[in-house]
Amino acid sequence: MDIQNLNHKDIKFIHEMLPLGWEDVVPIFDWYTHTDFCYPVKVCIDKKIVGIGAAIVHNKSAWLAHIIVHADYRNQGIGKELTQSLVDTSYSKGCETIYLLATELGEPVYKKIGFETETEYMIYTCDATNGKFKMDENIIAISNDFKKQILNLDRQVSGEVRILVLEQHLSDGFLFLKDNKVQGFYIPNLGNGLIIATTNIAGIELMKLRLTLKDFAAFPIDNLNGTAFMKQNNFKKDRSEKRMRLGKKRNWQPQNIYNSIGGNLG
Numbered sequence: 001m002d003i004q005n006l007n008h009k010d011i012k013f014i015h016e017m018l019p020l021g022w023e024d025v026v027p028i029f030d031w032y033t034h035t036d037f038c039y040p041v042k043v044c045i046d047k048k049i050v051g052i053g054a055a056i057v058h059n060k061s062a063w064l065a066h067i068i069v070h071a072d073y074r075n076q077g078i079g080k081e082l083t084q085s086l087v088d089t090s091y092s093k094g095c096e097t098i099y100l101l102a103t104e105l106g107e108p109v110y111k112k113i114g115f116e117t118e119t120e121y122m123i124y125t126c127d128a129t130n131g132k133f134k135m136d137e138n139i140i141a142i143s144n145d146f147k148k149q150i151l152n153l154d155r156q157v158s159g160e161v162r163i164l165v166l167e168q169h170l171s172d173g174f175l176f177l178k179d180n181k182v183q184g185f186y187i188p189n190l191g192n193g194l195i196i197a198t199t200n201i202a203g204i205e206l207m208k209l210r211l212t213l214k215d216f217a218a219f220p221i222d223n224l225n226g227t228a229f230m231k232q233n234n235f236k237k238d239r240s241e242k243r244m245r246l247g248k249k250r251n252w253q254p255q256n257i258y259n260s261i262g263g264n265l266g
Contacts (some may be wrong), residue, residue, distance in 0.1 A: 006040040059161035062090035065264030101263040115244040124235040133208035159252030176202035191261035203258040220254035
């Protein structure tokens with residue numbers, strides 16, 4: 001077993017490794033290979049790629065993502081070795097906390113390494129987008145005038161410093177503004193569409209805006225207001241994923257996350 005950096009030329013081999021029902025991760029790995037704070041790796045046996053994964057580093061924290069082992073090579077310890085390699089890389093970059101979202105298949109592997117469950121992310125689905133929702137008058141496009149407030153709000157809620165990721169997408173986002181104070185923001189093109197809000201009104205109104213184009217939502221089980229809104233609008237629970245942590249516990253506010261970025265970024 002040989003663990004190496006995954007390069008752009010390796011991406012064409014990823015398709016055949018994806019489990020049934022998984023999204024196409026090729027564009028995501030393409031982004032990993034071109035981004036300075038991402039560290040994608042591959043596991044090779046007899047020169048064949050049989051495992052992939054990535055670490056995404058945000059200052060003192062990291063997320064491990066898209067840890068995939070080819071179906072023909074599972075139950076051979078490859079997933080554990082691959083994950084441990086990403087953990088070692090994260091620590092070498094100065095990280096104190098490492099996160100991941102675990103599927104039912106991956107959870108036992110991560111527990112063996114020392115990861116513990118912090119909470120669950122619930123994924124809700126509906127048969128169609130909801131055209132009845134209208135944009136609230138307090139929602140406006142993001143401008144540089146409010147950039148500092150947005151970054152501070154994200155740090156307060158996530159417990160992480162995610163400036164490098166957020167800055168790439170802020171120009172396409174929206175915020176909920178009340179008395180010149182940002183109460184929430186929505187970034188459509190960041191993963192599944194990050195929504196963070198400090199008030200229930202801001203969170204729900206931004207959810208409505210997102211759901212005019214999307215037929216699913218994902219957020220921590222701790223967000224009871226979001227859960228109630230899903231039920232009121234006939235969204236059904238599709239599945240859940242465990243949010244797991246290794247290392248230092250960080251202060252974060254899961255009840256204020258109204259839609260998550262995705263399994264690779266939290």
